[in-house]
Amino acid sequence: MPKIVDHDERKKTIAEAMWRVILDKGMEGATVRNIADEAKLSLGALRYYFKTQDDLLVYAMELVQKRASKRIEAVLQQSLSPRELVIAVILEIVPVNTTTRIEMEVWFAFIAYVKHRSDTLVVPDDQILQMTEKLMYFLQENQLLKPNCELEREIERLYGLIDGLAIHAILDPDRLDPDRVRKTIEYHIDSICR
Amino acid sequence: MPKIVDHDERKKTIAEAMWRVILDKGMEGATVRNIADEAKLSLGALRYYFKTQDDLLVYAMELVQKRASKRIEAVLQQSLSPRELVIAVILEIVPVNTTTRIEMEVWFAFIAYVKHRSDTLVVPDDQILQMTEKLMYFLQENQLLKPNCELEREIERLYGLIDGLAIHAILDPDRLDPDRVRKTIEYHIDSICR
Numbered sequence: 001m002p003k004i005v006d007h008d009e010r011k012k013t014i015a016e017a018m019w020r021v022i023l024d025k026g027m028e029g030a031t032v033r034n035i036a037d038e039a040k041l042s043l044g045a046l047r048y049y050f051k052t053q054d055d056l057l058v059y060a061m062e063l064v065q066k067r068a069s070k071r072i073e074a075v076l077q078q079s080l081s082p083r084e085l086v087i088a089v090i091l092e093i094v095p096v097n098t099t100t101r102i103e104m105e106v107w108f109a110f111i112a113y114v115k116h117r118s119d120t121l122v123v124p125d126d127q128i129l130q131m132t133e134k135l136m137y138f139l140q141e142n143q144l145l146k147p148n149c150e151l152e153r154e155i156e157r158l159y160g161l162i163d164g165l166a167i168h169a170i171l172d173p174d175r176l177d178p179d180r181v182r183k184t185i186e187y188h189i190d191s192i193c194r
Numbered sequence: 195m196p197k198i199v200d201h202d203e204r205k206k207t208i209a210e211a212m213w214r215v216i217l218d219k220g221m222e223g224a225t226v227r228n229i230a231d232e233a234k235l236s237l238g239a240l241r242y243y244f245k246t247q248d249d250l251l252v253y254a255m256e257l258v259q260k261r262a263s264k265r266i267e268a269v270l271q272q273s274l275s276p277r278e279l280v281i282a283v284i285l286e287i288v289p290v291n292t293t294t295r296i297e298m299e300v301w302f303a304f305i306a307y308v309k310h311r312s313d314t315l316v317v318p319d320d321q322i323l324q325m326t327e328k329l330m331y332f333l334q335e336n337q338l339l340k341p342n343c344e345l346e347r348e349i350e351r352l353y354g355l356i357d358g359l360a361i362h363a364i365l366d367p368d369r370l371d372p373d374r375v376r377k378t379i380e381y382h383i384d385s386i387c388r
Contacts, residue, residue: 026310028222111365112306116220153381156359156374161351164358171305180350187347191385 011049014039015060019106027113032056054121061110061124064103068093069127082142083193086135090185093128094162095169096178104166132159144193154192161188205243208233209254213300221307226250248315255304255318258297262287263321276336277387280329284379287322288356289363290372298360326353338387348386355382 017039021030032053036046050056071092080088095101107126114123136155139145145154165184169176211233215224226247230240244250265286274282289295301320308317330349333339339348359378363370 024310026307028307029310109306109309112303113220113222115303115365116218116223150381153378156370156378157355157382160358160362160378161354162358163361164354164356165350167357167361168354171309176350184347184350184354187344188351 007049011059012063014041014046014049014056015063018056018060019064019102022106022109023102027109057110057114058122058124061107064107064110065124065126067099068103072131082139082144083189086139087182087185087189089131089135090158090162090189091182093131094166094181094185095173096181101170101173105170108167108170128162129155129159132162139193146192146194149192158188161185201243205253206257208235208240208243208250209257212250212254213258213296216300216303217296221303251304251308252316252318255301258301258304259318259320261293262297265293266325276333276338277383280333281376281379281383283325283329284352284356284383285376287325288360288375288379289367290375295364295367299364302361302364322356323349323353326356333387340386340388343386352382355379 014035018030018035021034021038025034032043032046035056036043039046046056050059072089075085075088075092078085078088091100093100093104095104111123114121133155136145136151136158140151145151161184165176165181169178169181208229212224212229215228215232219228226237226240229250230237233240240250244253266283269279269282269286272279272282285294287294287298289298305317308315327349330339330345330352334345339345355378359370359375363372363375
């Protein structure tokens with residue numbers, strides 16, 4: 001009797017295998033052959049789930065984005081003070097643990113790779129700008145922002161800070177460790193809140 | 195009579211050809227063949243100046259760093275107020291014109307590529323953290339920082355902001371245009387200064 005395989009689960013398994021290959025070998029090592037080996041599948045089986053390498057690439061990028069969104073949704077369900085909520089949401093994106101580290105590192109590798117081919121590829125958005133906007137509107141609606149804060153500039157500044165800290169945490173994790181990431185974000189949020 | 199070639203100039207020409215290939219095709223297109231074609235040299239001539247591709251890679255990275263340092267040195271010679279000086283130095287790094295854009299884009303491509311091979315390659319440091327430290331010490335020594343600023347956190351925050359804005363300006367130049375980059379940096383510096 002043939003094994004019953006959950007189609008969606010198998011696609012996730014392959015995408016996660018692609019993540020591991022990227023973390024280990026970089027995008028230049030993320031060949032279909034290496035990904036199939038890592039997923040313990042034949043090339044034919046991999047091609048059954050993803051017709052082209054681009055299909056897999058886009059799926060693997062979307063999976064990063066979906067996982068982060070799901071964790072952020074869970075944070076929003078917790079009963080936290082506005083300050084704690086904002087910080088908790090940011091810490092689901094900036095690398096402070098293995099999950100966020102892997103996701104962010106894979107995302108940056110994707111972005112560097114697809115930069116030169118966005119003419120042929122619809123690159124998923126990471127939604128971090130939209131999330132930053134929501135966080136700032138939330139602080140403003142709760143009248144927590146200091147009166148001299150300019151909303152548009154604060155959005156740009158926090159958005160830059162999130163991705164800047166993320167890239168530094170990935171490139172130099174010994175210096176910018178999770179505790180230091182957390183303290184910097186807390187410091188920033190406290191500096192703009194009453 | 196053979197042409198007299200300035201050895202250093204020729205190396206710079208090759209490194210700049212590598213930059214252009216990276217901007218156009220990404221690191222995966224930066225083959226020795228493509229770089230030689232772009233520099234209008236034979237493979238043999240290129241190999242005369244750079245024995246290995248890694249030699250060229252490191253030289254091309256160092257050239258980005260040296261050019262930025264030279265421009266920053268020139269800014270420091272200008273008679274500017276401390277606030278203007280700090281902003282002018284930052285704007286020599288964050289992309290606001292073609293020069294800084296090319297340098298930063300090439301640098302990110304380098305970094306994404308060498309991340310997985312730093313075991314065999316001595317990667318030059320971009321010196322942005324060190325520069326950020328100097329700028330903050332300078333503001334502190336001139337007693338310009340607001341009294342509630344914590345120096346260590348301010349360094350981390352500005353360092354993150356610089357690279358975050360840089361990566362966003364490269365990935366989405368229509369949204370984060372030079373004027374918006376400049377205003378965000380001015381806003382940040384004004385927020386921490388008396």
